[in-house]
Amino acid sequence: MAGSAGMGRQSVSMAAVAPLLKKAFERSKAPVVAIEVNSPGGSPVQSRLIYRRIRELAAKHDKKVLVFCEDVAASGGYMIACAGDEIIADPSSIVGSIGVVSGGFGFVDLIRRIGVERRVYTAGQNKATLDPFQPEKPEDVAHLKSLQLDIHAIFIDLVRKSRGDKLANDPELFSGLFWSGGKGLELGLVDRLGDLHGVLTERFGEDVELEVIQAKKGFFSGLVGFGAEARSAALVRNLADVAEEKSLWGRYGL
Known part of the structure; x- marks a missing residue:
């Protein structure tokens, strides 16, 4: 067997x-x-x-x-x-x-156009590294590249x-x-x-x-016994996971 x-x-x-x-x-x-x-x-x-x-x-x-x-x-x-x-x-x-591989989006110009002001408060100068709502910094990209090379x-x-x-x-x-x-x-x-x-x-x-x-498979398998708010949050997380998974498969044409 x-x-x-x-x-x-x-x-x-x-x-x-x-x-x-x-x-x-x-x-x-x-x-x-x-x-x-x-x-x-x-x-x-x-x-x-x-x-x-x-x-x-x-x-x-x-x-x-x-x-x-x-x-x-x-x-x-x-x-x-x-x-x-x-x-x-x-x-x-x-x-x-x-x-x-690492990927993301930059939203700096978008939030400026719609009148949104980004406010970030940190303890530690690098805590907001690669924040997609702030301009990309060469030193942040270099750090990420170093991490990728290690992995x-x-x-x-x-x-x-x-x-x-x-x-x-x-x-x-x-x-x-x-x-x-x-x-x-x-x-x-x-x-x-x-x-x-x-x-x-x-x-x-x-x-x-x-x-x-x-x-066992099931889209709502982890939601039994939760209230409406928990269900909604879990549904959003599931949809985000599906989108990310779809992008991974999409790299190979599937």
């Missing part, structure tokens, strides 16, 4: 996937744990925490991990995929995007340690570019092409039993 912990089409977090991973790895009869990754990324911290948790559980339960890349395993999604002993991707999957170096180190000499010597590998699963195979980002059912059937026979372990 093969256990499966899915990470579906949404930004993932350690809190959301930790119980699923625990349940999958504790299936004593399962010869492997197969993890489907379908994520365009998100928080580098959450992705790295999930990566480490998968490796910890694999060592504790002495199980091999097969990671299957679906539509997208990019950026933080690819970081999680690196936790697999093998990474398998569909030829049309999108993999890679080993880089760090990028951690990401690169994780990929190098995970993939080792499988990686191609390509100058674009850590540039933030992303590729199809087929090209990812050439670059050493994945180990083979295929899909979950086909690979597991090939390895364990036609009678292989797959127990699917996945989170």
Whole structure:
């Protein structure tokens, strides 16, 4: 029997996937744990925490991990995929995007035009760094770039340690570019092409039993028992999360 912990089409977090991973790895009869990754990324911290948790559980339960890349395993999604002993991707999957991105908007001219005065009071001269309602400062951008380079170096180190000499010597590998699963195979980002059912059937026979372990989905799942104001606030947060998630997927044309 093969256990499966899915990470579906949404930004993932350690809190959301930790119980699923625990349940999958504790299936004593399962010869492997197969993890489907379908994520365009998100928080580098959450992705790295999930990566480490998968490796910890694999060592504790002495199980091999097969990671299957679906539509997208990019950026933080690819970081999680690196936790697999093998990474398998569909030829049309999108993999890679080993880089760090930050984005935002500047509203300085807008608030001036509509007659709004921005007032900010801080204790600490850099507390309002990158405030979108104030003019952008070169020193703030330089600080952000330094932070991005630090995180990028951690990401690169994780990929190098995970993939080792499988990686191609390509100058674009850590540039933030992303590729199809087929090209990812050439670059050493994945180990083979295929899909979950086909690979597991090939390895364990036609009678292989797959127990699917996945989170319950529901847009209003966290709102039970709250009043109208709490529901409205939660709805706004959910809509903001949906917009941010949509922009992440939009980078890959999905």
